[in-house]
Amino acid sequence: ASDDSAVTLLDYGAGNVRSLRNAIRFLGCEIKDVQSPEDILNAKRLIFPGVGAFAPAMDVLNKKGLAEALCAYIEQDRPFLGICLGLQLLFESSEENGPVKGLGLIPGVVGRFDSSNGCRVPHIGWNAIKVKKESQILDDIGSQHVYFVHSYRAIPSDDNKEWVSSVCNYGNEFIASVRRGNVHAVQFHPEKSGEVGLSVLRRFLYPKSENAKVPVKGKASKLAKRVIACLDVRANDKGDLVVTKGDQYDVREQTEENEVRNLGKPVELAGQYYKDGADEVSFLNITGYRDFPLGDLPMLQVLQYASENIFVPLTVGGGIRDFTDGNGRYYSSLEVAAEYFRSGADKVSIGSDAVYAAEEYLKTKVKTGKSSLEQISRVYGNQAVVVSIDPRRVYLKDPNDVELKSVRVSKPGPNGEEFAWYQCTVNGGREGRPIGAYELAKAVEELGAGEILLNCIDCDGQGKGFDIDLINLISDAVSIPVIASSGAGSAEHFSEVFAKTNASAALAAGIFHRKEVPIQSVKEHLLKEGVEVRLS
Numbered sequence: 001a002s003d004d005s006a007v008t009l010l011d012y013g014a015g016n017v018r019s020l021r022n023a024i025r026f027l028g029c030e031i032k033d034v035q036s037p038e039d040i041l042n043a044k045r046l047i048f049p050g051v052g053a054f055a056p057a058m059d060v061l062n063k064k065g066l067a068e069a070l071c072a073y074i075e076q077d078r079p080f081l082g083i084c085l086g087l088q089l090l091f092e093s094s095e096e097n098g099p100v101k102g103l104g105l106i107p108g109v110v111g112r113f114d115s116s117n118g119c120r121v122p123h124i125g126w127n128a129i130k131v132k133k134e135s136q137i138l139d140d141i142g143s144q145h146v147y148f149v150h151s152y153r154a155i156p157s158d159d160n161k162e163w164v165s166s167v168c169n170y171g172n173e174f175i176a177s178v179r180r181g182n183v184h185a186v187q188f189h190p191e192k193s194g195e196v197g198l199s200v201l202r203r204f205l206y207p208k209s210e211n212a213k214v215p216v217k218g219k220a221s222k223l224a225k226r227v228i229a230c231l232d233v234r235a236n237d238k239g240d241l242v243v244t245k246g247d248q249y250d251v252r253e254q255t256e257e258n259e260v261r262n263l264g265k266p267v268e269l270a271g272q273y274y275k276d277g278a279d280e281v282s283f284l285n286i287t288g289y290r291d292f293p294l295g296d297l298p299m300l301q302v303l304q305y306a307s308e309n310i311f312v313p314l315t316v317g318g319g320i321r322d323f324t325d326g327n328g329r330y331y332s333s334l335e336v337a338a339e340y341f342r343s344g345a346d347k348v349s350i351g352s353d354a355v356y357a358a359e360e361y362l363k364t365k366v367k368t369g370k371s372s373l374e375q376i377s378r379v380y381g382n383q384a385v386v387v388s389i390d391p392r393r394v395y396l397k398d399p400n401d402v403e404l405k406s407v408r409v410s411k412p413g414p415n416g417e418e419f420a421w422y423q424c425t426v427n428g429g430r431e432g433r434p435i436g437a438y439e440l441a442k443a444v445e446e447l448g449a450g451e452i453l454l455n456c457i458d459c460d461g462q463g464k465g466f467d468i469d470l471i472n473l474i475s476d477a478v479s480i481p482v483i484a485s486s487g488a489g490s491a492e493h494f495s496e497v498f499a500k501t502n503a504s505a506a507l508a509a510g511i512f513h514r515k516e517v518p519i520q521s522v523k524e525h526l527l528k529e530g531v532e533v534r535l536s
C-alpha cells in the first residue's frame, strides 16, 4: 500500500487493539504506530482507540506529551477518529474512579450508567442509533445496529450539542458519536460491528470515495438480544484441533473407537457463523484445564486466523489460571489472558479458576486482588472478562436440606423432588464443588466479572430448551449481563428464554454445527415474536 493509504494509530498499550488493527488491514490500509508526539502531528489520519480505564489513559497521554499533541491535532481540524474511550477522553472529565480531567475539547462529564433503573452494566451489545446531523461516516447507517461495550457514557446537553452527531438509549439518552469538521468519535466499536461497522471505518479511511449524501435517518433502538455461536474446541486423538460437541459434556462418540466427536474446523466454522449473522462467536478450549493453553499454540493460531475475518466480538476461554510448565517456567493467568487478547480475543472467559476464587472469597470475605478474575478485570476492564459457569442440577425434597440457594423447579425430579440447587463444577464438569451457581454468580460479580456465560450440564446437547429456572435464578441475582447457554434445539427455545427470563443473550452450539437451525432463522423468528434483534 502507498503511504497515502497509511493510517496512524494511537495505541498507548493499555489493552487489546488487535481487532481494530485487523479491521484496518482488512480495509487495505497500512498502520503507523504513534511513538512520539511528532507522530501525531505528522499524521494524515489518526485513529485513537481508547482501551482500559479513563485515569490511566490520561496519565499515559500526559506523561508522554501526547495529550498536548492530540489537542493541537484536533484543534487544527485534521482527520481524527476516536473510538469508545477515545470519545470519552475528549470530554472535560470522567467520574470513572474520579473525577479525572480529560482533554477538555468537548463540554460535559462522562458518568456511569445507572443500573438502578433495570439496565445491566456494562452496556454490552447491539443498538441502532439516532443520527442527529450529517456526519459523513454514519451517513448510510440508518437503522442498522452497532456494537457497544462500556460502563461509562457522556450525555447530550445544550453545551455540547454542536458536537453531537448521534445518540442512543440505554436507560437514558447518551452520546453515540460526535463530529465537528474532520474530527469524529464514536462510543460504539466499528471494528466489532460487522459489515456496517466496516463501512463506518471505510468512510473515515477513504473519505473521497464516498460522496456526501443525505443521512439515512434511523431511530435509536432498545438493546438487541444477542445470539451467540459457541465452538467447543479440543485436539482429537490424532492431534488435530476440531470443533466438538458433547452431550451433557461427554464429547466422545458412543462407538467402539470412542473417538472425539468432530463437527468441523474451528476457523472455517467461526467464519461461517460470522457470515450467517452471529452477534458474537465464542471459542472454548475445553481441555484447557489440563493442557496449558500457551503450550497449545494451534489454539492461539485458530484465534489469530479467525479474528482476521470476523468483525463481531470474539470470546475465548479455557485454561486461564496460573501455571508452571515442565521447565519450571511460571506463567501468571494475566500472561495467559494477555496472549489470548494479543491473538485476537475481545473477551476472555474463566471457568474453573473463577470457582476457586469465589470459594476463597466467600470463605474469607477478603478480596485479595490476586485471583485471575480480579487481575484481568483490573487490567483490561470488567467488560473483557466473562465467567463461564458449568452447573449441574441437584434435586432436593426439602429446600432446607442445603444452606445454598435452591429453587422450586418447574419439572419435578426423578423421585418427585420439587426443589433443586445448582452445583458448580470444575475441570469440564468432572468435579463438583461445594458452591452453588447462585452464590458463585454473586461473588464473581463482586470480584470483577463483566458478564456471565451460564451453561447447564443437564441440558447441554439435549435440544430440549434452556433451563429457565436456572437462568431466572442467576439473572435476577446479578446486575451484569447473563448469557443463557445449553439446550437450544429450535428457534422457539430462543424466544422462550427471552420471554421468560432477563437473559441478555442466548448461546447455542449443536444446532448450529449440525446445521439444523440457521442463525438467520433464529433471528427472523425472534423478530416475528417482537424481540429486538440485529439483522445483518
Ligand code: 1PR
Binding pocket: 230, 231, 232, 245, 246, 248, 249, 250, 251, 284, 285, 286, 287, 288, 289, 317, 318, 319, 320, 349, 350, 351, 352, 353, 388, 389, 390, 426, 427, 428, 429, 455, 456, 459, 460, 461, 462, 463, 485, 486, 487, 488, 507, 508, 509, 510, 511
Ligand atoms: O475451566 O477455565 O479451563 O474453562 C473451560 C471451559 O470449557 C469452560 O467454559 C467450560 O464450560 C468448557 N467446557 C469444558 N468441558 C466441556 C465439555 O463439553 N466437555 N464445554 C466444556 C462446555 C458447554 C457450552 C456449550 C453449550 C451449548 N460446553 O459451551 O456450547 O452447552 O451447547 P448446545 O447448544 O449444543 O446445548 P476453564
